[in-house]
Amino acid sequence: xxxxxxxxxxxxxxxxxxxxxxxxxxxxxxxxxxxxxxxxxxxxxxxxxxxxxxxxxxxxxxxxxxxxxxxxxxxxxxxxxxxxxxxxxxxxxxxxxxxxxxxxxxxxxxxxxxxxxxxxxxxxxxxxxxxxxxxxxxxxxxxxxxxxxxxxxxxxxxxxxxxxxxxxxxxxxxxxxxxxxxxxxxxxxxxxxxxxxxxxxxxxxxxxxxxxxxxxxxxxxxxxxxxxxxxxxxxxxxxxxxxxxxxxxxxxxxxxxxxxxxxxxxxxxxxxxxxxxxxxxxxxxxxxxxxxxxxxxxxxxxxxxxxxxxxxxxxxxxxxxxxxxxxxxxxxxxxxxxxxxxxxxxxxxxxxxxxxxxxxxxxxxxxxxxxxxxxxxxxxxxxxxxxxxxxxxxxxxxxxxxxxxxxxxxxxxxxxxxxxxxxxxxxxxxxxxxxxxxxxxxxxxxxxxxxxxxxxxxxxxxxxxxxxxxxxxxxxxxxxxxxxxxxxxxxxxxxxxxxxxxxxxxxxxxxxxxxxxxxxxxxxxxxxxxxxxxxxxxxxxxxxxxxxxxxxxxxxxxxxxxxxxxxxxxxx
Numbered sequence: 001x002x003x004x005x006x007x008x009x010x011x012x013x014x015x016x017x018x019x020x021x022x023x024x025x026x027x028x029x030x031x032x033x034x035x036x037x038x039x040x041x042x043x044x045x046x047x048x049x050x051x052x053x054x055x056x057x058x059x060x061x062x063x064x065x066x067x068x069x070x071x072x073x074x075x076x077x078x079x080x081x082x083x084x085x086x087x088x089x090x091x092x093x094x095x096x097x098x099x100x101x102x103x104x105x106x107x108x109x110x111x112x113x114x115x116x117x118x119x120x121x122x123x124x125x126x127x128x129x130x131x132x133x134x135x136x137x138x139x140x141x142x143x144x145x146x147x148x149x150x151x152x153x154x155x156x157x158x159x160x161x162x163x164x165x166x167x168x169x170x171x172x173x174x175x176x177x178x179x180x181x182x183x184x185x186x187x188x189x190x191x192x193x194x195x196x197x198x199x200x201x202x203x204x205x206x207x208x209x210x211x212x213x214x215x216x217x218x219x220x221x222x223x224x225x226x227x228x229x230x231x232x233x234x235x236x237x238x239x240x241x242x243x244x245x246x247x248x249x250x251x252x253x254x255x256x257x258x259x260x261x262x263x264x265x266x267x268x269x270x271x272x273x274x275x276x277x278x279x280x281x282x283x284x285x286x287x288x289x290x291x292x293x294x295x296x297x298x299x300x301x302x303x304x305x306x307x308x309x310x311x312x313x314x315x316x317x318x319x320x321x322x323x324x325x326x327x328x329x330x331x332x333x334x335x336x337x338x339x340x341x342x343x344x345x346x347x348x349x350x351x352x353x354x355x356x357x358x359x360x361x362x363x364x365x366x367x368x369x370x371x372x373x374x375x376x377x378x379x380x381x382x383x384x385x386x387x388x389x390x391x392x393x394x395x396x397x398x399x400x401x402x403x404x405x406x407x408x409x410x411x412x413x414x415x416x417x418x419x420x421x422x423x424x425x426x427x428x429x430x431x432x433x434x435x436x437x438x439x440x441x442x443x444x445x446x447x448x449x450x451x452x453x454x455x456x457x458x459x460x461x462x463x464x465x466x467x468x469x470x471x472x473x474x475x476x477x478x479x480x481x482x483x484x485x486x487x488x489x490x491x492x493x494x495x496x497x498x499x500x501x502x503x504x505x506x507x508x509x510x511x512x513x514x515x516x517x518x519x520x521x522x523x524x525x526x527x528x529x530x531x532x533x534x535x536x537x538x539x540x541x542x543x544x545x546x547x548x549x550x551x552x553x554x555x556x557x558x559x560x561x562x563x564x565x566x567x568x569x570x571x572x
Contacts, residue, residue, distance in 0.1 A: 003309045004127040004360040011136035011144040012444045019113075019150060025426075026154050026457050027105045029464035030164040031098045035476035036509070038502050042477070044167035046505020047072065048080035048097045052088065060255055061265045064501050065508040066517035070268030074251060075207035076171035079103070093509070097166050105163050108174030108349065111181040112153050113146045116353045118184050119318040120145035127360065148446040149356035152302065155453035156348050158295030158341060160460055169342050172209040175201055177349035179214075180325055183221055186235060187228065187317055195235035196243055203247025210273045213346055214244060216328030224324045227315070278337035287339035288330075295344050298370065298452045299355040305366075306358030318357050325350035359445045367448040375434055378455025382427065382462055389466040404470065409557045411473045419465040430458045474558035477503060481511030487552040487566055488513065488525065497527040499564070526567040547571075 036042035046064035059081070062072045080100040087096040119125065120142030129135050136144070153159065162169050182198035185191070198221075202214040218241060225232035252266050292300070303322075310319050326347060333343040391401035392413045405411060433454050437447065463471070484507060488495070494516045497504065507513040507527070516523050526548065552566040 004125075005130070006127040006136060006141075006360055006445075007130070007443070008136045008140070010360075010443045010445055011140040012442075013140065013143045014147045014446070019147065022154065022453075022457070023106065023109055023150075025461065027102055027163065029461045031101060032095065034464075034468060034472045035478050036094055036166070036502075036506060037472075037475040038477065038506075039165065039475075040167040040169065040502075041165040042503075042505045043069070043501035044077065044080070044165060045094060045097050046501060046508065047077040048084060048100075048166060049093055049505065049509055051077055051081035052084035052093070060251075060258060064505045065513075065515045067501060067504050067515070068265060068268065069501065070265060071210075071272040072168055073207045073209060073269070075204055076100070076104075076168040079171070080166055094166075101164065101166055101170050104170045104174045108177040109150060109153065111174070111177035112349050112352055113150050115177070115181040115184040115349075116149035116356050117142045117146040118181075118188050119321070119353065120356070122188070122317060124313060124316045125318050125357070144445050145356045145359070148359045148449060149352045151446050151449045151453040152299050152355045153348060153352035155298050155449055155456050156295070156352065157297055157456065158344055159348055160456065162341065162345055168209050169345055172205065172213075173345045173348060175205045175208055176213070176217075176325075176329075176346045179205065179217060180321075180349050180353070183217075183325075184317070184321060187224075187232060187321060190229070190231060190235075192235060192239055195239040198236075199240040199243030200247060202240065202244040203250075206244070206248030207251055210269075210276065211248060212273060212276055212332055213329065214248070216332055217325060218244065220324045220328045224320060275337070276332070277335050280334045281337065284334050284336055284339045288333055288344070291341070292344060295341065296347065296351060298374070298449060299348065299351045301370070302355035302358035302362070302449075303351050304358075305362060306354050306356075309361040310357065319354070322350040322354035326354070359448055362448055370448055371437065371451050374451040374455050378451075378459060379430075379434075381459050382430065382455070385459065385462040385466060386423075386427070389462075392470065407558060408470055408474045411470060411557075414469065416465075416469075419468070423462050423465045426458055426461045430454060474556070477506035477556065478510045480554055480556055480564060481507045481509075481513070483554050484513060484527065484552065484564070484566055485511035493525060494521055494523040495525040495527050496523040497529070499527060499529045503529065503564075524569045528565045528567065530563055530565070531561050 036045040043064060047062045047069060050063055050065055051058045059078065060074070062069045062074050062077055080097040083099040084093050084096045087099060090096075121138040123138075125145075126138055126141060127135050159173070162173070164170075179198060179201040182194055182201050186194035186198055202218060205214040205217075218236065221240075222233065222236055225236055255264050255266060307314075307319065307323075310316065313319060314323075329346045329350075333339065333347070336343050387397070388400055388404060391397050392404050393415060395401045434451065436442075437451055488511075492514075494514055496516050499507070504515060508515060513527070547570050548567040549570055550565055551568045553563065555563045
């Protein structure tokens with residue numbers, strides 16, 4: 001028996017303009033008026049920038065000013081570099097590259113909405129017919145569930161930072177969502193064109209973040225197809241797999257057919273893929289349990305409830321297909337010897353859709369508990385952001401102001417009227433949303449998650465308006481890069497270095513530092529990164545070696561441990 005009994009009034013959908021505005025309100029803050037930050041964000045931008053301003057070899061081999069990045073497939077960086085080529089003359093290169101981030105995000109959200117809509121209008125999902133009529137129509141019910149899935153997806157805490165980075169993970173999660181949508185379309189409509197779309201999505205996933213996740217998803221879908229329809233098996237083996245293989249191997253084929261490239265990056269890329277698999281370890285399980293709770297909030301409670309309430313219809317497509325995606329991806333997370341947030345990201349699209357089917361069966365008490373938790377937690381978080389901003393501007397409360405300036409020595413706050421007005425308007429909107437939810441007690445399905453997603457968007461918007469200068473000051477290497485640039489000559493030179501990908505990208509972009517590209521070249525400058533607590537020596541700088549002299553030493557004001565030293569040969 002179906003566990004859902006709803007009146008038509010519960011399927012009031014959000015207006016299209018509201019969904020679009022909410023999505024843009026989510027993605028735009030954090031992309032404007034900031035530098036590439038010390039993270040995958042700066043490293044990913046460095047690859048895009050190198051491609052856009054480098055030679056044709058740089059487009060085939062992802063690198064950051066000559067530093068190979070063997071773990072990165074080229075797909076996301078091709079798109080970002082193309083955006084720099086197209087829009088770099090109008091915008092600065094960093095902002096132009098982030099146009100690709102917006103495209104990735106919109107592609108993922110649209111795929112999740114469409115996939116949930118298709119599943120939500122299927123006959124086996126529809127609520128029980130009421131005795132005197134008044135039950136929702138299939139189309140309206142599907143749209144309401146799709147709205148709920150989108151709100152859950154936007155409310156996931158783990159998505160927030162990664163969706164705003166210029167990295168391969170931003171495209172990976174969107175392509176997983178596209179693969180999920182293509183799989184739903186294939187099993188729902190049984191058309192060959194959907195099998196082709198699934199093969200293209202899996203092939204692009206290979207070019208984005210390796211072959212393990214696409215292979216796991218294809219194997220999982222084959223298992224589902226064997227119990228649903230022989231036709232699906234033929235589609236997956238005869239159309240999806242060949243197209244995924246051909247597209248996934250296109251990069252390899254292009255490199256092999258291109259003369260003059262030198263050493264191929266494929267071997268290092270394959271080694272990185274193989275290194276993502278190992279026997280399950282307690283560390284991976286511990287990471288999944290410890291960080292997955294907040295990373296996948298609020299999706300996982302609703303998803304678990306959906307599994308429980310629909311357990312008697314577990315073979316229905318709206319439950320079986322999300323679990324088919326979640327199973328292989330969870331296995332890959334457990335088998336990964338180096339657990340990190342990147343292995344949890346692909347879980348979110350299918351989890352958000354599965355969670356949406358838990359909304360119609362949630363008890364009012366459980367919904368109210370989630371709402372009150374969201375209101376209390378996110379309101380306190382937003383209030384702290386405002387208090388911290390006031391402390392930085394006025395010096396009161398003194399303790400908070402002291403801690404803020406202690407973390408960013410030398411930072412000078414400036415009042416930005418436009419940022420203040422945007423933050424104030426968003427805060428008033430949050431108050432109005434909470435009042436609407438509490439006073440009217442709407443019966444619409446997405447009422448259970450509108451406060452969670454709205455509060456997350458509010459806190460992110462406040463951080464990216466009120467606190468953005470402070471965050472940018474602490475996470476950007478622009479100042480350090482300009483100091484290094486002042487110590488280097490204007491003519492031809494090269495710099496040998498041991499700095500990491502994010503630092504190398506920032507120094508090359510902001511300071512124009514000409515890092516060594518040919519391994520056999522001899523450089524007159526050496527940029528060395530070490531730790532003030534642990535001081536490893538460069539192999540170029542032995543204690544008794546007097547061929548080098550320090551010409552500059554510095555660090556970011558917000559980082560007390562990290563240190564950079566620039567050396568020059570004595571004979572120069």
